[in-house]
Each structure stands twice: as structure tokens, then as C-alpha cells.
Amino acid sequence: MRLHNRRKVNFLRRILFILCIFLLYLSRDSLRLNTKNVFINPKIAEYNGGTIDDIQILRCYHWYRQCGSLYAPRLHPSTSAERVKDKSSVLWSRVSKNITVESLYSLQSGTFYNSYLYVHMKSFQGNSKNSIKELAMARDSALIPLQVLRDINKMVKSSDSSVFHNHVYRREKPTSSWWKLLFGISVDSDDIAVFGEEWVYKGSGIWCKFILNDDDNDPPIINLEIYLGSSFIESRPFWKEVIHEFHRNNMPSMPISITRKHETKNAHYKYPNKLPGSLEAPDKNNDALRLLQADEDYRITSSHIQYSWGQRSFKILQMTDFHFKCTDNSMSIINEIRTVNFIDRVLALEKPDLVVITGDLLDSQNSMDYQTCIMKLVQPMISNQVPYAISLGASDESNFATLSQIKDFIGNLPYAFNNIASKEGHMAIKVSFNKKLSKNALLEKRVDNNEETSPAEALFFVFDSFNPVNDFLLDYSDLIGKIDYGLAFQYFPLSEYRPRGLFPIIGQYNEKSTLTVETSRCKGEVSMTINGKHYESFLDILSLWNMKGVGCGHEHNNDCCLQSKNDMWLCYGGSAGIDLPRIEGIYPNVRLFNVDDIMDEITSWKRNSIIVDEVYDYQYIYKGE
CATH class of the missing domain: 3.60.21.10 (Metallo-dependent phosphatases)
Structure with a gap:
């Protein structure tokens, strides 16, 4: 009887060992990324302005050394229901907020993490090609912002049928398994279908427009700012709200507003x-x-x-x-x-x-x-x-x-x-x-x-x-x-x-x-x-x-x-x-x-x-x- 029980225990150990090896294999990229953010302290400041070519919401886990900048892969939308992930990670800068308590301006919070808005700085500041020129953010990632829908409606009404195609992007469901909390592994997803060449879905309810060629006269975005509290008002020239009073799950009483600034058209000419x-x-x-x-x-x-x-x-x-x-x-x-x-x-x-x-x-x-x-x-x-x-x-x-x-x-x-x-x-x-x-x-x-x-x-x-x-x-x-x-x-x-x-x-x-x-x-x-x-x-x-x-x-x-x-x-x-x-x-x-x-x-x-x-x-x- 004892021998029989011992065989069962050994068998369960082997199964558990194989499952652990399998889970470690599946989460190898997340483990490598977590290790990099834990042990490497990049000497880069938070984002306080500059041209950007990518943006997303990233999780900063409590065991990271700091949250001002993180290593994470870039996600590129495709025409399929998948988003292509870079094999190599790049450095992202958190949008700065001049208050001492970081958790106050996190977009989401969990047991082991806080999520913040991060951007990827454009390498060549002189050329605005591939820079982000417009942003929109939905209150619910399952919805499409009104600004995007308006632009899509204009394109659908256009007589040129080549200006729009059907794109499908994948949205992660808010429900996830326990290892999602630990390693960021997605298990379920919904599909978002949208018409339009210009707007690109970046996940987490964020939509972007990019400067695609040198003939594009639209100015790029050169700054992002975050504001807390109710009845925020944006009135500065060249600034526009991306989202107004977004209520977060962790702080329902303190809505957050995000606003962006376009490059000044006469930036190189100072005049009265x-x-x-x-x-x-x-x-x-x-x-x-x-x-x-x-x-x-x-x-x-x-x-x-x-x-x-x-x-x-x-x-x-x-x-x-x-x-x-x-x-x-x-x-x-x-x-x-x-x-x-x-x-x-x-x-x-x-x-x-x-x-x-x-x-x-x-x-x-x-x-x-x-x-x-x-x-x-x-x-x-x-x-x-x-x-x-x-x-x-x-x-x-x-x-x-x-x-x-x-x-x-x-x-x-x-x-x-x-x-x-x-x-x-x-x-x-x-x-x-x-x-x-x-x-x-x-x-x-x-x-x-x-x-x-x-x-x-x-x-x-x-x-x-x-x-x-x-x-x-x-x-x-x-x-x-x-x-x-x-x-x-x-x-x-x-x-x-x-x-x-x-x-x-x-x-x-x-x-x-x-x-x-x-x-x-x-x-x-x-x-x-x-x-x-x-x-x-x-x-x-x-x-x-x-x-x-x-x-x-x-x-x-x-x-x-x-x-x-x-x-x-x-x-x-x-x-x-x-x-x-x-x-x-x-x-x-x-x-x-x-x-x-x-x-x-x-x-x-x-x-x-x-x-x-x-x-x-x-x-x-x-x-x-």
C-alpha cells in the first residue's frame, strides 16, 4: 500500500514538474522581460515632451526597480486578428506627472502592479515621418472613440472606395487567469472591426494617427500631460484633450484627463x-x-x-x-x-x-x-x-x-x-x-x-x-x-x-x-x-x-x-x-x-x-x- 501511494506521489511530481517546465516555456518572454526590468536600471528620464512614434499602457509590477521607464515589446497592428509582437524589447518612457505619489495617476491597479501611460520616443527628431499626429482614447476598450467614428464615417461616404478597408484588431478581455497577473499571458480576447486607413488601434482603448509620408502637412504630437480631478479645462493654444475625466477602477473618485500638444507651425520663428x-x-x-x-x-x-x-x-x-x-x-x-x-x-x-x-x-x-x-x-x-x-x-x-x-x-x-x-x-x-x-x-x-x-x-x-x-x-x-x-x-x-x-x-x-x-x-x-x-x-x-x-x-x-x-x-x-x-x-x-x-x-x-x-x-x- 505504501509502495502504491509512493508511486502516485512520484507520478504527480513528474506531472507537476512537466507542467512547470511547460509554463516556464510559455512565459519565457515575460520572465526575460521581468528580469530585465528588475535588474537593469535604464538611465532615461520620464517623458516631458518630444516627438513620439508609439504609445501604450504598460504594467509596472511592484518588484520592478522603478516605473519611470520600462522595457517592453512594441505591438504592431496587422490586417489579421493578431497583433505582431517584436521579439526584442525597447525602452518606453512614462508620461511624467509632477506629483510625488505615483499611484495617484495610474490608469489601472491590480494586486501586483500599477498601469501607466508610456510612449516611445522617435529616434530621428528632425523627420516627422512615422510620428503620431493624433490620439483618441475610449473610456471602454470595447468601444471606439467618437472622434474615430466621425473620421470613419467621412471615409465611408467618400466616392473613392480605396480609402478604406476592413481591419480586425484583438482586444484583451478584462478577465484573466492567475498567471496573467504574474506573467502577463493573455488567454481570452475579443475582436474589434473598424473601417479606415488612418486610425490605428494600439490596444487598451488607444487609437493613433501617424504621419505616413513627407507630404503630410499635419503637425506631430510633441507633448502629453496628465491631470487629476473633476472639471478639468484645457484652453491652451495647440493643446487638445485626448480623454476627459476618465474614471479608473482603483480611484473612482479621482478621474484622470489626458491632453496632448501639437507642434507649433511657427516653432522656428519667434515674433511679437x-x-x-x-x-x-x-x-x-x-x-x-x-x-x-x-x-x-x-x-x-x-x-x-x-x-x-x-x-x-x-x-x-x-x-x-x-x-x-x-x-x-x-x-x-x-x-x-x-x-x-x-x-x-x-x-x-x-x-x-x-x-x-x-x-x-x-x-x-x-x-x-x-x-x-x-x-x-x-x-x-x-x-x-x-x-x-x-x-x-x-x-x-x-x-x-x-x-x-x-x-x-x-x-x-x-x-x-x-x-x-x-x-x-x-x-x-x-x-x-x-x-x-x-x-x-x-x-x-x-x-x-x-x-x-x-x-x-x-x-x-x-x-x-x-x-x-x-x-x-x-x-x-x-x-x-x-x-x-x-x-x-x-x-x-x-x-x-x-x-x-x-x-x-x-x-x-x-x-x-x-x-x-x-x-x-x-x-x-x-x-x-x-x-x-x-x-x-x-x-x-x-x-x-x-x-x-x-x-x-x-x-x-x-x-x-x-x-x-x-x-x-x-x-x-x-x-x-x-x-x-x-x-x-x-x-x-x-x-x-x-x-x-x-x-x-x-x-x-x-x-x-x-x-x-x-x-x-x-x-x-x-x-x-
């Missing part, structure tokens, strides 16, 4: 972009042009704004304190959309020449993806081609990114003056009115006459509240005595915002307690020697550049302008975020400033989200003789 003037000239027969120096991606490259001779005023919209979260909370999503609509309405009504945001775009640790929140906020300005400058606040931080990453992202956005900020984060925006007109010339409608004087100059400082200003201001000491109108903006209030006794005030002043900010500048203490004279008051220093007012944020329940020193008005921007807690009688609002060279004045007023079509608290910041 002429943007339409937002204010009419005194002589309506002449168009006022706002001239901005910008590169091919509409990133501002010069701090100087110049107007044609007809433009005589300059309007600034100050917005502050949004505290966007971009999470899955339904009320937060609704209120953030309402805030963006409020900004859009103000831009349509006021048509400002410049927007200044004085901090607290994010809600600190409550904001999941800082990029999604910032993109949502600046979308109205980008869509309306209005330049803007951003001064970061105390809540503009993230658990998943550094402050330098946040600043770099803002600096690369279209129409953002942050691209030319100093190393400390300060900006000085100079505006030139080419021909200064007197009031008499305006009233008599004599534009070209002998009363024209030298051009008027305006200067607008946007300060980073967390960094010193001494070196920055010294760089602009040559403008002292040459500025006709000046305004300054920063996030934190100043000690002079807490005046004593009687002082002029317009608006609501509710937060009067002692400032808790410990920076020397917020206390009004800036020790500088300029042109041989020593100064220790920040407002005294700003007066050298003829600053007529200072705007700030930070305090949600103050929206007033008050005057405390040197005839300089100190103005709170209020708070624009609709879901912020406020005391009764304070509503989400924005502040506007208008510099009028003809009337020789600077005025200010406000709009709020309750009665956005009406202005209130209209006042003079400066009134000339």
Missing part, C-alpha cells in the same frame, strides 16, 4: 504676437493694438506692454483668494465652476488689459492636483487672450509637489507674466502710451496737434510676499522719477493696513486685529539705500516710483480701500472663491483699477457674483490737477 486691444481708442476710427512680446507658445517674453497712439487708458482686474480643491466633492465642483463663470462674466463686461491674481489659488493640503486647479482658474484669461500675473499665497502649496514645481508650471502657461519673473518671483510690468494727449486736445477732437507731449509711462509691481525685494527694486532704480502712474500688488497686507485714528475708507473693513504675518515687509520694514538716501518704510520706497496704490489679498472679510500714508491708497481685493466662509454682507468679489492718462486719474471699483452686472464703491485712487 499682436493681440486685439480690449479698450477702444478715443478716436474709434483707429484700432488700438496691445503689443506683447511672446514666443510660439504664447509665453510672454518681455515685461513691456506697448499701445498704439489711440490707447489712453489701462485697466487691471485684481482677483484673489479662490481656494480651489478640484476634488470629488460635488458642492466644491459646482462652486468652482460658478467661480470660473463669474470670472468669465467679469472679463466679458470689463475687458481688462491685465489680470493680477494675489494669492491663494489652491486650498493647501486639500487640493489634490495643483495643475488641474491652476488650469481651471486661468482658463478664462487664456481663452480671452488677456495677460495675467500671479503672486502666490500661503495656501498655494501641495502635499504632492514642491513650491518650485508650482512656480515652474505657472511660468510656462500662455499669457503669464510669471515667465519673466525675477529669481525671487517679483514682476515689474511697464506700459507705454505712445502719444500723450491733453484734455483740450481730446475735447476739441484734435488728435494730431502741437499739444502732444512725451509718452506717458505706467509701472505695475507684482511682488512675491515671501521673498525680499531689495535687489529687485534696485534693478529698477533707473525708472525713479520717470513713471507717471504706478500700482503695486502682493498677497499679504502691510502693517499700514492697520491705521489708527481717522482715515479715509471706502468699503467694508472687518478684520482689524493685529497682523500675524512675521515677514519684515508686511511689517512695513524694508531697509534700503537708493540713490544715496536710506529708507526704512516700504511705502516710502514705493513712493519713489510714484506708486498711487497697493492691492493685496489674504483677508476674506475685507474689501475696502483705505488711505493711511503718503496719499497712497491701500486696497483689499476681497475674495473671489464662491464657497469660502465669509461674514454676512460680504460676497465673492473682484476689484478693478483703471489708469486714464487723458483724465490724469486712477479709479477703482468692484463687482461681486450676486450682482455681477453692476459696479459699486467707485472711487478715485489718484486725481491729478
Whole structure:
């Protein structure tokens, strides 16, 4: 009996051994690939831009050394139901996302792996042939994206029957055996049939168009980006969403959006972009042009704004304190959309020449993806081609990114003056009115006459509240005595915002307690020697550049302008975020400033989200003789 049982055990061992050898043989390619990714650490960075010729979703197993780049075979579609796999593996680069927790932007997750979007960089960047020129992604890999179906429908309706053929591609089923989890061996599949020569199915719901010959004038894709959270908005020129708010199996509450960028057609020629003037000239027969120096991606490259001779005023919209979260909370999503609509309405009504945001775009640790929140906020300005400058606040931080990453992202956005900020984060925006007109010339409608004087100059400082200003201001000491109108903006209030006794005030002043900010500048203490004279008051220093007012944020329940020193008005921007807690009688609002060279004045007023079509608290910041 024992001998009989021993023979059974030995027989089962032989069978098990043969099965193991057979499974190892079947999975030899996967084992070789896994071994390569475990022991070889390729020195290649993640994908941050460049021409690509292939794309797919790859699994990064937990035992891999890293997930930034992986070895994997390329899959080539064929006219059969099979996809041809290269025998040799190539190096793939993961599409980069500037947050520290990698699993947050995985497309799929399993017991032993996370899946990410990977691309294969094109070897010869100079030639765009065989590069990917368009992408589409389906929410379900069993479905065909609407963009692909539209293109196919156009081809089917074509009288040239040779432009389409029947192609069948294989899609892996979501169900798989246990060794699929370990070795990636596919066992079941479905077939996807599609008509069309241009679109190619790459698996996992991804469809591509390729540049097939040198005569193809379509630009290639040169960048891909990933965004997390709800209500993402893509508004940048040359960018388009590949998929919007794709809900993943591992994080159903955090949808993911993927967006792509086409190569700029004028990438090799940098020239000044002429943007339409937002204010009419005194002589309506002449168009006022706002001239901005910008590169091919509409990133501002010069701090100087110049107007044609007809433009005589300059309007600034100050917005502050949004505290966007971009999470899955339904009320937060609704209120953030309402805030963006409020900004859009103000831009349509006021048509400002410049927007200044004085901090607290994010809600600190409550904001999941800082990029999604910032993109949502600046979308109205980008869509309306209005330049803007951003001064970061105390809540503009993230658990998943550094402050330098946040600043770099803002600096690369279209129409953002942050691209030319100093190393400390300060900006000085100079505006030139080419021909200064007197009031008499305006009233008599004599534009070209002998009363024209030298051009008027305006200067607008946007300060980073967390960094010193001494070196920055010294760089602009040559403008002292040459500025006709000046305004300054920063996030934190100043000690002079807490005046004593009687002082002029317009608006609501509710937060009067002692400032808790410990920076020397917020206390009004800036020790500088300029042109041989020593100064220790920040407002005294700003007066050298003829600053007529200072705007700030930070305090949600103050929206007033008050005057405390040197005839300089100190103005709170209020708070624009609709879901912020406020005391009764304070509503989400924005502040506007208008510099009028003809009337020789600077005025200010406000709009709020309750009665956005009406202005209130209209006042003079400066009134000339």
C-alpha cells in the first residue's frame, strides 16, 4: 500500500514538474522581460515632451526597480486578428506627472502592479515621418472613440472606395487567469472591426494617427500631460484633450484627463504676437493694438506692454483668494465652476488689459492636483487672450509637489507674466502710451496737434510676499522719477493696513486685529539705500516710483480701500472663491483699477457674483490737477 501511494506521489511530481517546465516555456518572454526590468536600471528620464512614434499602457509590477521607464515589446497592428509582437524589447518612457505619489495617476491597479501611460520616443527628431499626429482614447476598450467614428464615417461616404478597408484588431478581455497577473499571458480576447486607413488601434482603448509620408502637412504630437480631478479645462493654444475625466477602477473618485500638444507651425520663428486691444481708442476710427512680446507658445517674453497712439487708458482686474480643491466633492465642483463663470462674466463686461491674481489659488493640503486647479482658474484669461500675473499665497502649496514645481508650471502657461519673473518671483510690468494727449486736445477732437507731449509711462509691481525685494527694486532704480502712474500688488497686507485714528475708507473693513504675518515687509520694514538716501518704510520706497496704490489679498472679510500714508491708497481685493466662509454682507468679489492718462486719474471699483452686472464703491485712487 505504501509502495502504491509512493508511486502516485512520484507520478504527480513528474506531472507537476512537466507542467512547470511547460509554463516556464510559455512565459519565457515575460520572465526575460521581468528580469530585465528588475535588474537593469535604464538611465532615461520620464517623458516631458518630444516627438513620439508609439504609445501604450504598460504594467509596472511592484518588484520592478522603478516605473519611470520600462522595457517592453512594441505591438504592431496587422490586417489579421493578431497583433505582431517584436521579439526584442525597447525602452518606453512614462508620461511624467509632477506629483510625488505615483499611484495617484495610474490608469489601472491590480494586486501586483500599477498601469501607466508610456510612449516611445522617435529616434530621428528632425523627420516627422512615422510620428503620431493624433490620439483618441475610449473610456471602454470595447468601444471606439467618437472622434474615430466621425473620421470613419467621412471615409465611408467618400466616392473613392480605396480609402478604406476592413481591419480586425484583438482586444484583451478584462478577465484573466492567475498567471496573467504574474506573467502577463493573455488567454481570452475579443475582436474589434473598424473601417479606415488612418486610425490605428494600439490596444487598451488607444487609437493613433501617424504621419505616413513627407507630404503630410499635419503637425506631430510633441507633448502629453496628465491631470487629476473633476472639471478639468484645457484652453491652451495647440493643446487638445485626448480623454476627459476618465474614471479608473482603483480611484473612482479621482478621474484622470489626458491632453496632448501639437507642434507649433511657427516653432522656428519667434515674433511679437499682436493681440486685439480690449479698450477702444478715443478716436474709434483707429484700432488700438496691445503689443506683447511672446514666443510660439504664447509665453510672454518681455515685461513691456506697448499701445498704439489711440490707447489712453489701462485697466487691471485684481482677483484673489479662490481656494480651489478640484476634488470629488460635488458642492466644491459646482462652486468652482460658478467661480470660473463669474470670472468669465467679469472679463466679458470689463475687458481688462491685465489680470493680477494675489494669492491663494489652491486650498493647501486639500487640493489634490495643483495643475488641474491652476488650469481651471486661468482658463478664462487664456481663452480671452488677456495677460495675467500671479503672486502666490500661503495656501498655494501641495502635499504632492514642491513650491518650485508650482512656480515652474505657472511660468510656462500662455499669457503669464510669471515667465519673466525675477529669481525671487517679483514682476515689474511697464506700459507705454505712445502719444500723450491733453484734455483740450481730446475735447476739441484734435488728435494730431502741437499739444502732444512725451509718452506717458505706467509701472505695475507684482511682488512675491515671501521673498525680499531689495535687489529687485534696485534693478529698477533707473525708472525713479520717470513713471507717471504706478500700482503695486502682493498677497499679504502691510502693517499700514492697520491705521489708527481717522482715515479715509471706502468699503467694508472687518478684520482689524493685529497682523500675524512675521515677514519684515508686511511689517512695513524694508531697509534700503537708493540713490544715496536710506529708507526704512516700504511705502516710502514705493513712493519713489510714484506708486498711487497697493492691492493685496489674504483677508476674506475685507474689501475696502483705505488711505493711511503718503496719499497712497491701500486696497483689499476681497475674495473671489464662491464657497469660502465669509461674514454676512460680504460676497465673492473682484476689484478693478483703471489708469486714464487723458483724465490724469486712477479709479477703482468692484463687482461681486450676486450682482455681477453692476459696479459699486467707485472711487478715485489718484486725481491729478
